[in-house]
Amino acid sequence: MSDSRTEGRHNSGDNVFDNIPVGKDEARLFGEYLDSSDLSANSQRAIVNDLRKFARWFVDANQEPLTFARVTTRDITDFRDSLRRDQEQAVATVNRALVSVRRFCRWLCEDGHLQVNPAKGVKELRKQELAPKGLDRAQVRRLFREVELRNDVRANAVFSSIIYTGCRVGDLVSLTLGDLLLSERSGTAVFRSGKGNKQRSVPVPLAARKALVAYLETRPPVEGDAVFVGERGPLSDKGVRCLCDKYSVVCGFKIHPHLLRHTMAHKFLEDNPGDLVSLAQILGHENLNTTKRYVARTEQELADASERMQF
Structure with missing residues (x-):
């Protein structure tokens, strides 16, 4: 019987970035990150989607393949703002993507692949405070x-x-x-x-x-x-x-x-x-x-x- 927490997990050989141009070790590192995490299949799918989203944005914005060592704090900030401004995604969706990128970058630091987490100081968006609703x-x-x-x-x-x-x-x-x-x-x-x-x-x-x-x-x-x-x-x-x-x-x-x-x-x-x-x-x-x-x-x-x- 399969475990719902491991079913559908990505191993280190999977190209989780599909056809997005990335460095030769990036897919392997992300696969190792997923394998090391104790997350359900649904959570892993969400993280994969968030990182793919970031990879596509990085390649389009910088006109270069995604290499984790070349990700800057400016990249993370602009990615967050682009999701909200250009793609008009909900604040909760933007913040979830930011958290996914931040956690992965933190793992890269802890595992010795990066010296500094470029996403550490990037703040999540504040939810818009709307006026209390009334009847029309x-x-x-x-x-x-x-x-x-x-x-x-x-x-x-x-x-x-x-x-x-x-x-x-x-x-x-x-x-x-x-x-x-x-x-x-x-x-x-x-x-x-x-x-x-x-x-x-x-x-x-x-x-x-x-x-x-x-x-x-x-x-x-x-x-x-x-x-x-x-x-x-x-x-x-x-x-x-x-x-x-x-x-x-x-x-x-x-x-x-x-x-x-x-x-x-x-x-x-x-x-x-x-x-x-x-x-x-x-x-x-x-x-x-x-x-x-x-x-x-x-x-x-x-x-x-x-x-x-x-x-």
Whole structure:
């Protein structure tokens, strides 16, 4: 019975570089490296593909056969950048190829075939930090339409409160009747259970005010002053998440409280470009860098454009 960890391994006689021009000893050395490694067949195939990729790039870029002794740090860096810039490969794919080359070069050093590992100081690419995802306009419309079709006034008030004020689920379930000040012309909600137990007062837009007023008119007469209640008392964090799960199934896309909070943040900046200070105050962020996540995509695009400059 064959061992899955050795099945398909390359021996030192295999030309793992196919028809790529390489030095006379390069294929043998790479074969020895594979034979000395305790890796599964799948892992070895991945490494072979990565090294072939590097060999093709080296030959094309330098117009000479691949000889490990002539590989420089500049070669490794340019190979990494070419995979990302020219071939538009995913960051994870680029980093895996870089790790494969680095480990092989380290083995060459340890076995005495190279004096210095040219890949040692080449850093992996940072994964692009994207702004937190929110629902798009069509999804928000679908959600509120399904809520209306079911005449679910409580769900309408819950979803409206989060989407229009950007509150956390903890803010929502801790909201009391005394924390709401609603009128036809304006509205305010005081959230007292924010991070660090710091309270904040935020505006309640018209759509959310209407949804809250409609719900409060039908709110069951229960003990306590919690705004949102269920069959067994105040609505809990779990209750809100169950409500989200219910409408996730109905709408056909994932819904959760923090996704709705992100939705509000994206829409606020879309309608109020660059006003991070106001958004931070509404969301309860003490550090403006936390709020800047919602514009991270644009900043990253600028950084990527700068990185593409070559001389």
